[in-house]
Amino acid sequence: MSSLFGSANTASNSSLFGSSSTTTPATSSSFGNVQVQPELSGDRELSSPPEDSISDLSxxxxxxxxxxxxxxxxxxxxxxxxxxxxxGKALYEHQGPVLSVHWSKDGTKVVSGGSDKAGRLYDLQSGQSQQIAAHDATIRSVRFVDAGNSGQxxxxxxxxxxxxxxWDLRSPQAVSTVQLPERTYAMxxxxxxxxxxxxxxxxxxFDxxxxxVIxxxxxSQLKMQTRAITCYLSANGFAxxxxxxxxAFQYVEDRDQQKSGFSFKCHRDNVTPGPRSEANVYSVNAISIHPQYGTFSTAGSDGMFHFWDKDSKHRLKGYNSLGASIPCTAFNRNGTIFAYALSYDWSKGYQFNTPNYPNVVRLHATTDEEVKPRPPKKR
Known part of the structure; x- marks a missing residue:
């Protein structure tokens, strides 16, 4: 596989986050049950990764x-x-686990939220972080948004x-508060x-x-708890x-939903094949959209990630389990890099978060075969 990253030799890096570390290719993992796959051997690991479960990538x-x-x-x-x-370029802290992180459009600021009930803003130019939001319970998700007509x-x-x-960053008080029907799980x-x-x-x-106003x-089209939501580039629906x-691929307008909405099984495996087969079912933890092609990735508790074309209802590429949960994923700005974390996702409770469970982020150089939509089939 041709790689944006060139050769996969180990390379030393001085790091803001502690001792120097190596970017280790996936072929020489030292993280216990993490599996090696030849097709992913060129993937690189971030130096000096987090010391506990990874919750979000942006x-x-x-x-x-x-x-x-x-x-x-x-x-x-x-x-x-x-x-x-x-x-490492920068680091800042909350007073509790951080669950969500997101960049501003101009790339100068990062916002985050977590179990300390606080939203914090980090300014790359000043190197300073400050609290800009507060709730009465854990902040599950944060996003920069283009709200209203001000352009701000x-x-x-x-x-x-x-x-x-x-929140308007120029004011310490919330601009608006909307009551939701229940606790937020994804946004x-x-x-x-x-x-x-x-x-x-x-x-x-929300418009x-x-x-x-809602x-x-x-x-949800799905029968059980929502875990991830990602909006289409066209802003007319969401996965x-x-x-x-x-x-599930859903649409805002009823007519679009009736025409194009559908759901499908993924991140499960059959234990006993046959008409009465049983399946191991895993959480779909992350859905990311390719910023150029509009195709999607899914990743789950089974340690697998797949790339999908919703318009042709086709799986473009899938990978076998890496032996550890994938809690979050992200494409870079042009979709040439797909980042995925191997980390505990808390789906089985605290007792399964063992000391040898990995906490790594890998960078995968994408190919058009994996992420570009397929041309429609001729009839």
Whole structure:
């Protein structure tokens, strides 16, 4: 496989995050049950990764910077070199596990939220972080949004306190607070579309031209708890993943949903093949959209990731289990790098978070075979 990263030789990096570390190719993993796959042998690992479970990944839309949030109460920002080497660029802390991180459009700021009920903003130019949001319970998801008609980016924070709040960075008070039907489990935005998935399978759709009002609340197509939501580039719909090993492609408008909406099984394996087969079912933890092609990736508790073309209802490429959960993924700004974390996802409770469980982030150089839509079949 041709690689954006060149050869996969180990390379030393001085790191802001502690002792020097190596970017280790996937062929020489030292993380216990993490599996080696020849097709992923060119994937590189971030130097000095988090010390506890990795919760979220977000690439800068302006440069090759990757923000990583984790349960060790820290947000780390890495700079990636063309050969795949990585080094720490910045680090800031919360007072509890950090669950979500997101970049501003201009790539100058990072926002994060977590179990300390605080939203924090880090400014790359000043090197300073400050609290810019507060809730009465854990902040599950944060996003920069284009709310209203002012052209001024705001921050949206969604919490387990059953509220969504909007914050103008020039003011310490929330601009608007929206009551949600339940606790937030996932959120994403694209253009003027914001979608929040909550407990009890509610999905709240917002038109950011009128951000203080829920545009419509619809039930998830999936029968069990929502785990991930990602909006389409066209901002007319969104993909939903659940704990039942299923993914759904949904649309905002009813006519589009009737025409093109569907769901499918993924991240599950058959234990006993046959008409009465039983399956191991795994959570779909992450759905990421390719920024150029609009295709999707899914990743789950089974340690697998796949690339999908929703329009042709086709799996473009899939990989076998890497032996550890994948809690989060992200494409870089042009889709040439796919980042995925191997880390505990807490799906089996605290007792399964053993000391030898890996906490690594790998960088995979994508190919068109994996992520480019297939041409329609001739009939």
């Amino acid at each position: 690439f800068s839309p302006q440069a090759e910077f990757l923000a990583v949030s984790s349960w060790d109460k820290k947000v780390r920002i890495y700079e990636l070199a063309p050969n795949g080497d990585s080094q 980016q705001m921050v949206a924070t969604a919490s387990w306190d059953k509220t969504l709040k909007y 994403d935005t694209q253009q003027k579309l914001l979608v929040v998935g909550t407990a009890e399978r509610h999905i709240c759709v 950011l031209n009128n951000p203080g 545009f419509k609340t619809i039930p 939903v993943g659940s704990i039942e090993g299923r993914c």
